Amino acid sequence: MSDARLRELAARLVAVPGVVGVLLGGSRARGTHTPDSDTDLGLYYRPPLDVDALNALARQVAGPSARVTAPGEWGPWVDGGGWLTVDGAAVDWIYRDLDRVTRSVEAAEEGRYRFHAQVGHPLGVPDFGYAGEVALGVILADPSGELAALRTRTRTLPPALGEALVAGLWEADFLIGVARKAVSRGDSSYIAGCLFRIVGICAHALHGAAGQWLVNEKGAVAAASALTGAPERFRERVDALFAAVDGDPAHLSTALDTAADLVLETADACAMMAR
Template sequence: MTGALTDDRLAELAARMTEVPGVIGVVLGGSRARGAHTPESDTDVGLYYRAPLDVDRLGALAKAIAGPAAVVTAPGGWGPWVDGGGWLKIDGHAVDWIYRDLGRVLSVWADCERGRYAFHQQAGHPLGFPDFAYAGELALGRVLADPTGELGEVRDRMRAYPPKLAEALVAGLWEADFLVAVARKAVTRGDSAYVAGCLFRLVGVCAHALHGAAGRWLINEKGAVAAAAALPGAPERFRQRVDEVFGQVDGDPVHLTAAIDTAADLVIDTADACAMMMR
């Protein structure tokens, strides 16, 4: 594998993508956009489109760039929220093309501004895909190609975290309390799988609440606990306490009770931390 694609090469590829009918603009995302990538990191590229997207033209471009084995999906080919795209090798480097329907992104943004959100069932997302991730991806991304200027204008608006979304995510901590209660009902059965599921969702709800209170976008379950722990004002030892919770999940009712007790304390401290951050 060669090193990461250069900025000039990315800009050249993005310009070619915008020649495909339906493509509005191209955004660099992931660790590369944050400057946290390594030579081994995949490069995530968001293709923002309005239907109809010319998949045949896009597929031909993918083959021209990444070789005859390159394949792209139709919109929706990866599920209702991840949408579609292609896993490509360009110049020996892994590059993920990821579709984003700009009309849908704008609809999600309108909901964010009203304090509305949901986690949607989507393969590969055990907590659920947070619809507000669409806004966060664009806010945190780097525009590579934007012929009309529309994408950059939208991105600039999304960089300001919506106060009502923050309030809604913190209010969503009610679910963490509920999960503590229902997890306890499985202890006498030694149902470690059910308890683990409840606790995983509890931790995710807490991580999103903390990011909302801090006005920071959280767009991925992977690394969510570490990201929450790094927030100024996060509960003390947040990451370590989460590890302690899952380290106690086995079939022993005593251990399950201890795990749930630790999680319950974490929920209380998360609520207190959110209140302090939003003062």
Template sequence: MALSDADLTELAGRLVTVPGVLGVVLGGSRARRTHTPESDTDLGLYYRAPLDTARLGELAEELGGAGSRVTAPGEWGPWVDGGGWLRIAGDPVDWLYRDLDRVHHCWSEAEHGRYEFHAQAGHPLGVPDFSYPGELALGRILADPTGELAALQRRVRVFPRPLADALVAGLWEADFLVGIARKAVTRGDSSYIAGCLFRLAGVCAHALHGAAGQWLINEKGAVASAGALPGAPKSFQGRVDAAFAAINNDPLHLTLAIDIAADLVLETTDACAMMLR
């Protein structure tokens, strides 16, 4: 049986007794209530250094059994900051560190229309720094003794217009990717072209979400989510799929894939302009 909401609240209450842990937020599909019995439960552990990972590790073993462990901050990479992959009462539960001062900084940058995609294992497009406030906006707070998370959540739930404008302006890169992908057709460089089109689709998806004033915090499902937005280009997801389906070592097929993508960039630009009016 899956961990209940009461179980998660009790767990969060134990986590905030660990020195450095300031609050716990339920994220992912469980927070959106779209989870299935196979879904992991994602818990964001919002902290300020120093984080007592020794005590956190002891708690992980108490809850998950012998062999359960947690990382030091930064052990998984610069943006997926660390945590633990546990099984609690038979359910997969991920503890994910979030440096609260960094969340505040990323929110300030987003408010001013500044963002970057950052290299991180497991994220082929890169982690957008605005995903930190976006996670909090979309999450469900389970424990927040000081009230700091709730105060910040109220702010980040309003998508900042400067970030929307910046993401739409970022469509210049999608247009640029069309051009450089075309130069690879004569070489039959299908993997390079596929990489260009993957990033192009991601840039378009983020622009559409920005124009719609909605947080997009992960590549997973990004194209489907963008295609479902009111005002998105017609058959957005199907056309992205068609572009990738055309990629092989045939120059005619590669050109077709790029042509499909080029049309999507133009239509995405028009759609975003209409959504921002």
């Protein structure tokens, strides 16, 4: 789908009551998309959102069977939207409550964050992800200028958030300890879960130290490994770590030793990046 077609579609979307602006997100916005990638359009709205009007527009551009959800139907953080096929291309409309996004930006500026349970996000959705999406996306329609104002505030990762993400490495240390207690039982599923969270925490800490946004788990390890100053062979060592989770207590212990080394090296790398 061409840029011109995307902007034309965005102009039609902001005419729907409740829609304040439209932002191109995901791999298309970052320039890392492939021919198989979906095109993500963030629909930034204020309640009440006219879902009937959105459904009518969806049927016009994506065919008579197209539909969009009510807000909140996809869960508390993904919110809602529609998976559509427009001009033969997969185009996802994804709702974002603009007031909630603004609160996310404010919390990030103050160094406050949490990971929230959400289907499809095993690490959890970081509430600063909303702010990061604005920072990393491409504004397609913004009649009120509110998205542009948020973009100005999020152009760089807030220092307080970066410091908080690095400080969050304490949880990775804690998880190493509790996971070791499961080694003698060969409880590989529990240990794998701990390891996944440990790796995610490290990836976020490295991005925080580097002053870079990381908005979800997809591609997080590769992105962290590509950061200047990241632990050597970070991605390859994470892959090897998970390959060792096979139920054998000796292998599980080795995996946790590798994870412990990565956590220590991540802390050192973050300290060097912050200088």
